[in-house]
Amino acid sequence: MSNYFIKNLEEYFQVYRRSVRDPETFWEEIAEEHFLWRKKWDKVLSWDFTKPEIRWFENAKLNITENCLDRHLPIRKNKTAIIFEPNNPKEGAQYITYKELHERVCKMANVLVDKGVQKGDRVCIYLPMIPELAVTVLACARIGAIHSVVFAGFSSTALATRINDCDCKMVITSDGSYRGKKQIDLKGIVDIALEECPGVETVLVVKRTGTNIKMKEGRDVLLQPLLDKADSYFEVVKMDAEDPLFILYTSGSTGKPKGMVHSCGGYMVYTAYTFKNIFQYRENDVYWCTADIGWITGHSYIVYGPLANGATTVMFEGVPTYPDFGRFWHIVEKHKVNQFYTAPTAIRALAKENYEYVERYDLSSLKVLGTVGEPINEDAWHWYNNVVGNDQSPIVDTWWQTETGGIMISPIPYVTPTIPTYATLPFIGVQPALMDEEGNEIKGNQVHGRLCIKFPWPGIARTIWGNHERYRDTYFAAYENKYFTGDGALRDEVGYYRITGRVDDVIIVSGHNLGTAPIEDAINEHHAVAESAIVGFPHDIKGNALYGFVILKEERESRDSNELRKEINQQITEQIGPIAKLDKIQFVPGLPKTRSGKIMRRILRKIASNDTDNMGDISTLLNPEVVQEIMDNAL
Ligand code: PRX
Numbered sequence: 001m002s003n004y005f006i007k008n009l010e011e012y013f014q015v016y017r018r019s020v021r022d023p024e025t026f027w028e029e030i031a032e033e034h035f036l037w038r039k040k041w042d043k044v045l046s047w048d049f050t051k052p053e054i055r056w057f058e059n060a061k062l063n064i065t066e067n068c069l070d071r072h073l074p075i076r077k078n079k080t081a082i083i084f085e086p087n088n089p090k091e092g093a094q095y096i097t098y099k100e101l102h103e104r105v106c107k108m109a110n111v112l113v114d115k116g117v118q119k120g121d122r123v124c125i126y127l128p129m130i131p132e133l134a135v136t137v138l139a140c141a142r143i144g145a146i147h148s149v150v151f152a153g154f155s156s157t158a159l160a161t162r163i164n165d166c167d168c169k170m171v172i173t174s175d176g177s178y179r180g181k182k183q184i185d186l187k188g189i190v191d192i193a194l195e196e197c198p199g200v201e202t203v204l205v206v207k208r209t210g211t212n213i214k215m216k217e218g219r220d221v222l223l224q225p226l227l228d229k230a231d232s233y234f235e236v237v238k239m240d241a242e243d244p245l246f247i248l249y250t251s252g253s254t255g256k257p258k259g260m261v262h263s264c265g266g267y268m269v270y271t272a273y274t275f276k277n278i279f280q281y282r283e284n285d286v287y288w289c290t291a292d293i294g295w296i297t298g299h300s301y302i303v304y305g306p307l308a309n310g311a312t313t314v315m316f317e318g319v320p321t322y323p324d325f326g327r328f329w330h331i332v333e334k335h336k337v338n339q340f341y342t343a344p345t346a347i348r349a350l351a352k353e354n355y356e357y358v359e360r361y362d363l364s365s366l367k368v369l370g371t372v373g374e375p376i377n378e379d380a381w382h383w384y385n386n387v388v389g390n391d392q393s394p395i396v397d398t399w400w401q402t403e404t405g406g407i408m409i410s411p412i413p414y415v416t417p418t419i420p421t422y423a424t425l426p427f428i429g430v431q432p433a434l435m436d437e438e439g440n441e442i443k444g445n446q447v448h449g450r451l452c453i454k455f456p457w458p459g460i461a462r463t464i465w466g467n468h469e470r471y472r473d474t475y476f477a478a479y480e481n482k483y484f485t486g487d488g489a490l491r492d493e494v495g496y497y498r499i500t501g502r503v504d505d506v507i508i509v510s511g512h513n514l515g516t517a518p519i520e521d522a523i524n525e526h527h528a529v530a531e532s533a534i535v536g537f538p539h540d541i542k543g544n545a546l547y548g549f550v551i552l553k554e555e556r557e558s559r560d561s562n563e564l565r566k567e568i569n570q571q572i573t574e575q576i577g578p579i580a581k582l583d584k585i586q587f588v589p590g591l592p593k594t595r596s597g598k599i600m601r602r603i604l605r606k607i608a609s610n611d612t613d614n615m616g617d618i619s620t621l622l623n624p625e626v627v628q629e630i631m632d633n634a635l
Helices: 009-021 023-034 064-068 070-076 098-114 131-143 156-165 186-194 223-229 265-278 296-308 327-335 344-351 378-388 468-475 516-524 561-575 601-608 625-632
Strands: 043-048 053-058 080-085 094-097 122-126 146-149 170-174 177-179 182-184 202-206 220-222 244-250 258-263 286-289 312-316 339-342 368-372 395-398 432-435 447-453 483-491 497-502 506-509 512-515 529-539 543-552 584-587
Touching: 009 023, 023 043, 023 265, 053 265, 064 070, 064 131, 064 265, 064 296, 070 098, 080 098, 080 131, 080 327, 094 098, 098 131, 098 223, 122 131, 122 156, 122 186, 131 146, 131 170, 131 244, 131 296, 131 312, 156 186, 156 561, 170 186, 186 202, 202 223, 220 223, 244 296, 258 265, 258 468, 265 296, 286 296, 286 327, 296 312, 312 327, 327 339, 344 378, 344 543, 368 378, 378 395, 432 483, 447 497, 468 483, 497 506, 506 529, 506 543, 512 516, 516 529, 516 543, 516 561, 529 601, 543 561, 543 601, 561 584, 601 625
Parallel strands: 080 312, 122 146, 122 170, 146 244, 170 202, 202 220, 286 312, 286 339, 339 368, 368 395, 543 584
Antiparallel strands: 043 053, 080 094, 177 182, 244 258, 432 447, 447 483, 483 497, 506 512, 529 543
16 A cells, blocks of 8 residues: 555655565565456566566456446445536536446447447547547447547548548547637537548447538438447456557658557556655545546546546537636636646737736635646746646646556655756656666766666557557667657756656647658648758747748749638648647748758758857758758748
8 A cells, every 4th residue: 555655755665675676576566456357367466668568467357447437336336427518618627437438338238249349449539628529438438449549639531540540440530629718619520530531330420519511311310319228237358467558659750650559557556656756646636637638637637537536527529718818727626626737838829918817716625736738937837836736736736648647757745855947857667767878778867868667567559550660760769678658858966857848750749740841742742842841939928839941842922821821720730630730930941951951950950049149060961051041031
């Protein structure tokens, strides 16, 4: 029991040391004492980062939903599992107990099986943040189907790519969705996507907005009538600990999105254990993570981590600015939220509004404030700490990734002293290393390098769907025997980590990972464009915004530049989604390239950031003359 809930710094160091000295025994104890297994493992861990192959709790059998639902019923059946807070506050919240959630998941599981979904099949979920999203995710897990949730802000093209990449046979969506004042035609987006997806046999449609939709005969079915008829019990399908639980796509610096595959056993243990400690969750607390379940944060820390701990988790359908800038704080007051977890972008956006929006509400229930997704700047950290937390609630700056499954570096609140902008110490069982560019580990403190992890933890993704080679090349090829994160970090004089940002061509905009390659591909599809390059530049609210350098096929004399900019952004919206739109588009005669033809993004980044005093060595460029011209016309 003692290892499960860390209460002070001394205990953290003690448990951390144990977890590193003997990881197998450590994780075995956690797994054994706090989870329900249908069959125990033969071996705790087998691993080889060169292949790479990682197996936790080998040959163990379980079902994660039994851990998230069934086992709570004897003690928590009337406890609220999910508080659903709709987009429109006038609609009123829904409180779903563990018993009701169990029933809804079972009914959904029966519907899925009736519709022919079997263990191992892939099911694409394209839903807004409504209870059916959590229910469907859990129902897939209950029957052993692999869910692939696609964020409902992605375009039809992006959706189609993800459906086809893992051959989903079913899509679950809704007629529409609400986001603030806007209503979005989700079913229409799915219809367009499915023109390119011959493998999809069935589309289940949840009614949310009540808008008129087209139903394709033989393919599309309304969900509710099926649920009404479904049996309210479904016996779990026993899963192997290493069976895939879900696929979640994340952008890479090149190529198509990577379908990260997470396992049933290790993922469960890791998300549950990190949740309990990093949010110091106590029975009867109300926990709220503002992320969307379409991202890993929502998977791990709205659904699986909280429910595995029998927690009450809030699901919010709307946006922080609707009906006004006080919405988050209104919800905190209304549901007496104790742990609040959001992204720096949201904090920055709200911090620039009138203080009155926060002051109006009673936030005294808050005990822990979390942040995730991108580096938090000092001003935002202080505003969060002072204005929202009233200097009473520790901030947990949690660093992790889609690939890591759960939080990797973070303070434990009330345990780890915090410093603004520092993710502080590795979580239990996490062994970070900083590497130099030659591949050597940089030992000691007060150093900066590329962040790697030296030893597997239970939540690590096991592969990229359908492309194990890419998994190896992306994460395990740069540094021998280490998982490479793609981030840079510094370790200060006491061993605290501060994440300094990506060292590859992934750009984080408003906390969303965007690879440059897919955006450039989208731009290049515009008939007037010959070539393009995207870089990030600092933005007050979004953290980074996108700057596009675009070469046109012909001189643009006859074209209105602003019209063309709009068309390019439209092209991006259609191919990827509005989150990838460019803030600035500069038409250029050429792009700075090395002699081998590689675009020198370092130079473009400096121009975009208006930091051109020291451009470094540009003599090796094939076309150095173009740099001055781009600089002279920079936006
Ligand atoms: O660059 C890091 C940044 O977000 C990346 C992972 O993005 P994604 O897979 O979308 O997962 C986001 C939610 C876990 C990381 O490689 N990042 C995440 N958290 C932090 C962060 N950068 C700085 N500080 C953080 N707390």
